[in-house]
Amino acid sequence: MFEEGQYFAPLTKKGDGSVSVELSAGHPGLEDPTYRERRDRIATAAARWTSGDPPPLIDYTDAEHEVWRVVCEDLRDKHRHYACREYLDGKEAFGLPEDHVPQLAELSAALAPLTGFAYQPAAGLVPLREFYGALADHRFWATQYVRHHSVPLYTPEPDVLHEVVGHGNTLADTRFTQLYEAAGAAVRRVESDEALQFVSKVFWFTLEFGVVHEPDGLKAYGAGILSSPGEIEEFRQMTIRPLDLVEMGTTDYDITHYQEVLFAAGSFGQLQDVVGGFWDTCTDDSIEAMRLAA
Ligand code: NLE
Numbered sequence: 001m002f003e004e005g006q007y008f009a010p011l012t013k014k015g016d017g018s019v020s021v022e023l024s025a026g027h028p029g030l031e032d033p034t035y036r037e038r039r040d041r042i043a044t045a046a047a048r049w050t051s052g053d054p055p056p057l058i059d060y061t062d063a064e065h066e067v068w069r070v071v072c073e074d075l076r077d078k079h080r081h082y083a084c085r086e087y088l089d090g091k092e093a094f095g096l097p098e099d100h101v102p103q104l105a106e107l108s109a110a111l112a113p114l115t116g117f118a119y120q121p122a123a124g125l126v127p128l129r130e131f132y133g134a135l136a137d138h139r140f141w142a143t144q145y146v147r148h149h150s151v152p153l154y155t156p157e158p159d160v161l162h163e164v165v166g167h168g169n170t171l172a173d174t175r176f177t178q179l180y181e182a183a184g185a186a187v188r189r190v191e192s193d194e195a196l197q198f199v200s201k202v203f204w205f206t207l208e209f210g211v212v213h214e215p216d217g218l219k220a221y222g223a224g225i226l227s228s229p230g231e232i233e234e235f236r237q238m239t240i241r242p243l244d245l246v247e248m249g250t251t252d253y254d255i256t257h258y259q260e261v262l263f264a265a266g267s268f269g270q271l272q273d274v275v276g277g278f279w280d281t282c283t284d285d286s287i288e289a290m291r292l293a294a
């Protein structure tokens, strides 16, 4: 998931329905014509997708499968050490391949009996209301491109590794999908842009970059940490604050670097009570009241 107006590469639609992806200055793929052609082709497949159909099948190349393999192999032990229990349970239930990029269509079929969630393909930035609204209907907007091979350990862009290894393993466990669903319902309920931003920032500091205390140490449950072999090694050294809705809902963040401030839940149960409870009931007025009281 990405916020509007941030790093996400803008798209230009051409007359024939094809799409061209504009990579920003400094993007590792900017001067790589093969990579740019892939990004355009994969974004075009998503742009031509019709709601209700399964996500398009992508003809991943050997080089893309290799990036997937490198990242999954690197993450194998790191997940065992630094991922929270609920994520590891989801990962075991989901059983993602480590040697090739799976298709979103087959992953949706695998999620159906586990939690009922399904992927739908995103060509690029999905506006916040659409992204979250879909969660309320058990649908998860996901990109299908692979990060540039020169930066396997960290990318600020949400690629298929982030959507599937990061989010997918959580979409396979109902303890997580109840939270995703609640975030979606919250966004459908609130009307003001301020409340939308607040809900979205709480999502960022929890389901994207959340950490949780377990008896044997601090673990990650946020998809953005769990899909990055680089960041997952660093999060314990960051500034760790206790879970606080108003602080999460109002703290600014920079998506282009490792997150320097993280919020830790005392337990997964506390996350469910505090954050799940907030999303289950929040309104424009309740959010405004929380901000004023803080
Ligand atoms: N930094 C993450 C990764 O490298 O997998 C992606 C984060 C997307 C919000």
Ligand code: FE2
Residues within 6 Å of the ligand: 001, 002, 158, 162, 167, 208, 223, 224
């Ligand atoms: Fe994400």
